[in-house]
Amino acid sequence: DGGITQSPKYLFRKEGQNVTLSCEQNLNHDAMYWYRQDPGQGLRLIYYSQIVNDFQKGDIAEGYSVSREKKESFPLTVTSAQKNPTAFYLCASRTKAGTRHNEQFFGPGTRLTVL
Amino acid sequence: KQEVTQIPAALSVPEGENLVLNCSFTDSAIYNLQWFRQDPGKGLTSLLLIQSSQREQTSGRLNASLDKSSGRSTLYIAASQPGDSATYLCAVHPSGSARQLTFGSGTQLTVLP
Numbered sequence: 499d500g501g502i503t504q505s506p507k508y509l510f511r512k513e514g515q516n517v518t519l520s521c522e523q524n525l526n527h528d529a530m531y532w533y534r535q536d537p538g539q540g541l542r543l544i545y546y547s548q549i550v551n552d553f554q555k556g557d558i559a560e561g562y563s564v565s566r567e568k569k570e571s572f573p574l575t576v577t578s579a580q581k582n583p584t585a586f587y588l589c590a591s592r593t594k595a596g597t598r599h600n601e602q603f604f605g606p607g608t609r610l611t612v613l
Numbered sequence: 614k615q616e617v618t619q620i621p622a623a624l625s626v627p628e629g630e631n632l633v634l635n636c637s638f639t640d641s642a643i644y645n646l647q648w649f650r651q652d653p654g655k656g657l658t659s660l661l662l663i664q665s666s667q668r669e670q671t672s673g674r675l676n677a678s679l680d681k682s683s684g685r686s687t688l689y690i691a692a693s694q695p696g697d698s699a700t701y702l703c704a705v706h707p708s709g710s711a712r713q714l715t716f717g718s719g720t721q722l723t724v725l726p
Binding site: 502504531538539540541542543546556557586588590600601602603604605606607609 | 617622644645647649654655656657658659662702704706713714715716717718719
């Protein structure tokens, strides 16, 4: 089955800790994205990557970092500099830029809670 | 800056009703528009994608329309069922950018049996 997996499903962090959220896709998509969702709000873009070894900041990148060493993987690190990290984190990938569809597909999400 | 608005924020209907969810956007220069469904605590499931050159798309009981000039899209759900209960999000993909979707905050739909 092709799809996007995220792990863990639930993650608890103590203040001052860095934590890393995993995102893997086997859809052979070039572009991958990380979004944050807060209750009652739409999704906001944290980081995105259009190709391996390249990534760009989104609207709310402060306190987050990413890497894109492999096409299939786009891990997100929530650092201690992120002051309000409790949220639902969603990873997405997109069909090839310039194709007819250019459609985004989403993983199941990781819920991060700061204790 | 593109802004996407969805009204109403919440909607309850009895089973069997036909219903319309609304989405408006401020910048008509879009590449496409996507409608998603989100169940509580879950990721987003893509329902329909409309290219900027299209007027509507249909999938089963769902029909999405797009009026780019007026900055509006609607999602029509026919013969609603309790299993349709979820939050419905629309998102626009701007023209000339491979970047991000801009999301509305969603409409929470409850279909009462």
